[in-house]
Amino acid sequence: MARKKGRDISGWLVVDKPAGMTSTSVVNKVRWALDARKAGHAGTLDPDATGVLAVALGEATKTVPFVTDALKCYRFAVRLGAATTTDDAEGAVIESSDRRPTDDEIGAALAQFRGEIMQVPPQFSAVKVEGERAYDLARAGEEMELAARPLWVESLEIVARPDADTVELEMVCGKGGYVRSIARDLGRALGCFGHVAWLRREWSGPFEAADGVTIERIDALAKSPELDALLLPLEVGLAELPELKATAEGAARLRNGNPGMVLASDVDWGEEAWASYEGRPVAVGTYKSGELHPSRVFNL
Structure with a gap:
């Protein structure tokens, strides 16, 4: 090879x-x-x-x-009054409405999109349907019934209302969230339709x-x-995990993919953590009885 x-x-x-x-x-x-x-x-x-x-x-x-x-933060604008094929500004308008909700109505509707929610991905998404990407099928004119998926939404708030047609939101959510689905579903909940006008990821982990x-x-x-x-x-990239200090012998064993001894810590038995030796990352794994059982080893 x-x-x-x-x-x-x-x-x-x-x-x-x-x-x-x-x-x-x-x-x-x-x-x-x-x-x-x-x-x-x-x-x-x-x-x-x-x-x-x-x-x-x-x-x-x-x-x-x-x-x-890890959690991620998105700031985005929802254009009210129109639904599109792609749930963003690139798609063709498929439904429209003259209704424009008030700030209070939008604020009240956002409550249903916080916490553990079920979300249907956009038709134009990378979700696989019988081995093919949904966006490829959508481009070919096929309409699919995509299964709803769980999503944790930590927060979702109004940050600006530039005009009657636009509301800017900020969302902090977990893995697998589709901002376009939030815009689509919020528009439906408000009875006015909606799509993403622009989107920016402010931070990720x-x-x-x-x-x-x-x-x-x-x-x-x-x-x-x-x-x-x-x-x-x-x-x-390991900021979400606790760090353990490996012993010299433990580091050598970890580098060979074997459980290695780490110094005492407040990490719980069975918790995922990473080990370092002399300031360099050695492995990620599960902590058990004074040892780290590696799942990933770094060859540095």
Whole structure:
């Protein structure tokens, strides 16, 4: 098997994704600019969405699930009065209404979208239907019955009402949320229809848009030490997990995929954690009786 070209470089680059670019294109750009062998991202953003896209490189790709599972914050505008085929501004209008709800009506309706809710993904989404992506079937003109999925919504609030046709919202939610579905379902609940006009991910787990690097800056610093210097360490992606200190012997065992001894801590038996040795991450796993049982080992 041919080896992938590129450097064995590990860490995170937080990108402030621009509108009009796919998440995959951002990852490819970062991988090229850093000449990295391996790269991936922690949570897809729609092409027209902006904001945090955390790109993992090398061994940091093993920490991606811990970022995708973390809470995320979205700020977005709902255009009231029209439903579209895509639940955003790119789609064709399929239903419309002259009704415009008051701020109080919108505020009251938001209550049903907080906490543990069931959400049906948009027709144009990456959900698989009998092995095919829903957006491919939707583009072919097929209409599907997509199953509702659970979503935890920590908070959902009005942040601005620029005009009668638009309300700006901020939502903090868990993994797998579709902002377009929130806009669609809120519009229906208000009896006026609605779709996403624009969307920005403000933060995702430990990563914030304010710290994001623009595509223009990535292009300008490509293949340079200055771009390398913007990488965050692998362990930033483990911010949601407790850290354990491995012993020298424990670190050696963990690196070989075996349970390794860690120093005493307040981590509970059976809790997921990560272990470090001399300041470097060694493994992620489950803590049991003074040892970490690894599920992922870092080759650093």
